[in-house]
Amino acid sequence: MIELAFLILFPAIVAFLLLAFKNGQVRNAVVKIAAGLIGLATIILLITYFSSGLVLFTVPFDAAAEIMSVISLLIAGFILYLGIKQRKYLAVILIIIQTLMFIGIEGWLAKDVQQVYNLFIDQFSLIMAAIVGIIGTLICVYALAYMETYHTQHPEIQDRRNIFFFMVFVFLAAMFGLIFSNNLLWVYFFWEITTLASFILIGYAKTSESTNNAFLALEMNLLGGIAFAGAIIYLLIADPTGSLLGIEQLLSSGQAFALVPAVLLSFAGITKAALMPFSSWLVGAMVAPTPVSALLHSSTMVKAGVYIIVRFAPVLSGTTEGLIIGLVGGFTFLLGSAIAISQSNAKKVLAYSTIANLGLIVACAGVGTYKLVWAAILLIIFHAIAKSLLFLCVGTVEHQIGSRNIEDMSGLIVRMPKVAVMMLVGIAGMFLAPFGMLISKWVAIEAFIEAQFGLIFVAILAFGGSITVFFWSKWMGKIISVDPHVSREEDSLKSEKKGVLYILAGLTVLICLIFPLISSSLIEPFVLSVYGQTARLSQDNIIIMAMMLFLLMIMPFSMLLPRNGARKVPPYMGGRPASSDMKFLGSMGVTRDVTLSNYYLNDLFGENRLLMAGTALGFGLILLAMIVLVGMIL
């Protein structure tokens, strides 16, 4: 219990400290110490609750609910003020609706609520806590060095780093709160705080683009918040004593009753996880400094969205609504992956890949058989590590070469060998055997075959999975191509940055080796406790994959073997007179540089066309789910 309270409250306290101190050195020290403590507390939490299964807690602090209401109203007022100031009337309307719902809940419906268990912890919360507590804090440490360079390179942007780190730590606190709360009113409170934190962090630069994108994110997430509030109102009307507000109690109340709130919460999850048709906010969020993107994409925000859907997967399982939500996820996976092919901006590729993978997680959770929930949790873990590594690598490269375009990363293996290798590890972690994401996709295929209407998802995975091979490989190819124009750049990386990148790259590989352990000690007990049966990978396959990983790791050492005379020659240039630095004599006697550029296949995988299809499909499916739901309520 004390660990839970510490993890929620301590980051919040640190946040206020960071808001107060504007001194850079103090900030550095505070962030590092706090990150270390949070990481340590997370590990202690893991050890303490490793084998205890589900534990529910009462919070012996009665004023907590009142404090939360006050904070919620303050936040609403703040957003209202900003919305009116920036003339974003859609956001204003949404926040007014939501505040009215909130006042209705707090002042009227929730009067008789006797919530006993406000906090809980089980294996799934533990996994999420490990992701937030380890990856999230690593990103914070990285952000220290990053933000310093960021402000040197962008002198026009006002230095509001104290607000930046304040929001980041509030974000962490809110994430911990969200995953430890059993009471949906509490979840809702933390949910809204993550919305606010992402809004402020996306708009950090205060340019018109970042302000617009921040409001886009805000509006979409407020829409989800309204659905969340709707779910709470539904539950309170059904039972004014609030005995069904606890997630655990709601889950055990039976599918027939829990389905309506589950679908509403899933809708909120879909907006937060940026599935189509709401994907545009996450793509727009890349205007924020890169550590923010890393946070949003890997350990916070979008993971909160999929967390809530995976929680309610047992309720969605086997229902029409669940299938529709799964389809939203499935199509998001397919179209998101396809759009990533046509993008040359590295952050945009990462954004679409995140959207696609979240779609896959939701597809698993929406169909919701026990094997699929197991696959979904694996996906959450692997994705968080590899994606945070990739974002931080892109951020590092961007500061060094001044571009986030993949075409400009040509020959990175020569220019910045260490970062390039870590980027390769991250990319391999996203799509290659025997790394994490591929393992999850594989178990998802095997699980979908046995599910109802699973063939649709198998087809989606077969096509979508191959598509991901294309855009990741060509990115890898760009990095490893030994471009004769470039030479090694000076290694000016700060030790914090490097350290974080090393740790994350190490984790990406390590997790592939120890995931059977994580699966057997955390995921399988969780799935077993929810479904009464569980899935696991066969022993043979685990051994084979470990062997493949080992082989993959020793292969580079073959470069060290003494070889008898490999002679270096310039590449073949079709018989044109060419020089070794890749200039060739073109027609009319003009000397030209060779430039090589990847295929982006815009005609087939253009962003506009596919996004339109995705939006239409997504809206259509969600509308369908709502109609089915209304039919069920009536």
Add this chain to the structure above:
Amino acid sequence: MMSPVYGLIYILLAPIAGGLVAGIDRKITARMQGRVGPPLLQPFYDVGKLFEKENLVVTRSQDLYALCYLVFMLVAGALFFAGGDLLLVIFAFTLSHIFLVLGAYASSSPYSFIGAERELIQIIAYEPMIILSAVGMYMVTASFFVSDIVVSSIPIVLYLPGVFIGFLMVLTIKLRKSPFDLSTSHHAHQEIVKGVTTEFTGPNLGKIEIAHWYEYVFLLGFIFLFFAFSIPIALLAIAVAYLLEILIDNTFSRVKWQFTLKSAWIIAGMLGLINLAVLYYLSGGLQP
């Protein structure tokens, strides 16, 4: 049960079988074109000669990628013949091809660069169909393990005719046969010089050739699975399928990548998926 012995036999004998297939291929192709053709063992002479040549590289890392391509092709094939999980085999197979693509990228040469891009397009063209084939086999035999599929007495091909035709279609891509030999080709008239293999010479090219032989045997083994209920029929089917591929190779001219991608996906989508959907429907939804 998985049996590593068969995997080992594959590692030892597949190059011989694959080289012979390549030799027969060249002989028949030559006859179709009205030539006498090289001796049956010509592929072995060629590869032997490659290993005697000087190793010319643009960058040293090409050695690594060529070796990885060969090694992971061995892993994929050995896993297949040892009776492993078909999906894992397919993923290892993809991994090995990614190394070939990376090797082509590494040299930063215009011809191999285009070859690499095209090879990637070929990968995304054929991979869905191969995965759907594995899924189809699971739906018929209720197992992903090759060791279970191969002992099944069910005539798989009768349940999966559409999938089989789709597989033959992507086999044309995989064997680098015209009209789909976009990234590299065994013909002399390759339009982008030698595509992915442009910058590989000597021993590295030799490794890639040997990897191709391993790949031949693996792909023909995949055809075997469709007919595993009867070994004579299976061998006949493999022979007929391969002859068909040679015939296609010599009668069609090369198409653009757009056509390759679209036709492979449409065939996988139409024949493969409809076949699976019918099977799914007939088996009553395949509930666990």
